[in-house]
Amino acid sequence: MPTETDSPGVAATEARWVATAVDLATGSVDDGGGPFGALVLRDDRLIATGTNLVTSDLDPTAHAEVSAIRRACTELGTFDLTGCVLVSSCEPCPMCLGAALWSRVDRVVYAADREDAARGGFDDRAFHDLFRNPDQPWPTAVRQVELTERTAPFDRWLAKPDRVDY
Numbered sequence: 001m002p003t004e005t006d007s008p009g010v011a012a013t014e015a016r017w018v019a020t021a022v023d024l025a026t027g028s029v030d031d032g033g034g035p036f037g038a039l040v041l042r043d044d045r046l047i048a049t050g051t052n053l054v055t056s057d058l059d060p061t062a063h064a065e066v067s068a069i070r071r072a073c074t075e076l077g078t079f080d081l082t083g084c085v086l087v088s089s090c091e092p093c094p095m096c097l098g099a100a101l102w103s104r105v106d107r108v109v110y111a112a113d114r115e116d117a118a119r120g121g122f123d124d125r126a127f128h129d130l131f132r133n134p135d136q137p138w139p140t141a142v143r144q145v146e147l148t149e150r151t152a153p154f155d156r157w158l159a160k161p162d163r164v165d166y
């Protein structure tokens with residue numbers, strides 16, 4: 001059954017926002033940043049923008065989507081972006097998809113895809129491939145270490161009556 005987000009009106013509006021994200025990404029290059037831009041919308045209103053600030057901020061997590069999510073949370077005074085849409089100039093990498101899931105945005109829409117990003121010299125496709133096929137060797141070793149106290153933080157958390165779940 002078609003949903004409201006499938007309607008031609010929503011698609012046209014969304015296409016305009018995606019074009020805005022692409023313009024932001026192009027402008028980011030001129031400003032010395034990476035070629036990525038993202039927006040967070042709520043009820044078709046712009047809440048926040050983000051560009052890729054990895055090299056300027058010396059922060060490998062400062063992808064456009066993460067920057068936009070952080071700013072939107074600050075703007076709205078919340079860590080929960082339910083009801084919002086994340087719009088990106090490019091398909092989110094696995095880290096940004098994780099950020100989208102954690103932020104609880106309703107939807108993600110994007111323009112360029114991982115193949116386009118690969119042609120631009122970025123590892124998005126390679127990292128997506130690692131998650132899709134975890135048996136291949138990872139450039140970063142990840143392993144669990146045996147520790148009997150491993151669940152102590154969770155036990156303390158669950159026993160905290162005034163905790164803020166997220």
Ligand SMILES: Nc1nc2[nH]cnc2c(=O)[nH]1
Pocket residue numbers: 034036051052062063064065088090091092093096117122123124
């Ligand atoms: N989608 C996306 N992919 C990237 N790859 C490297 N940086 C970025 C970014 O900011 N956004």
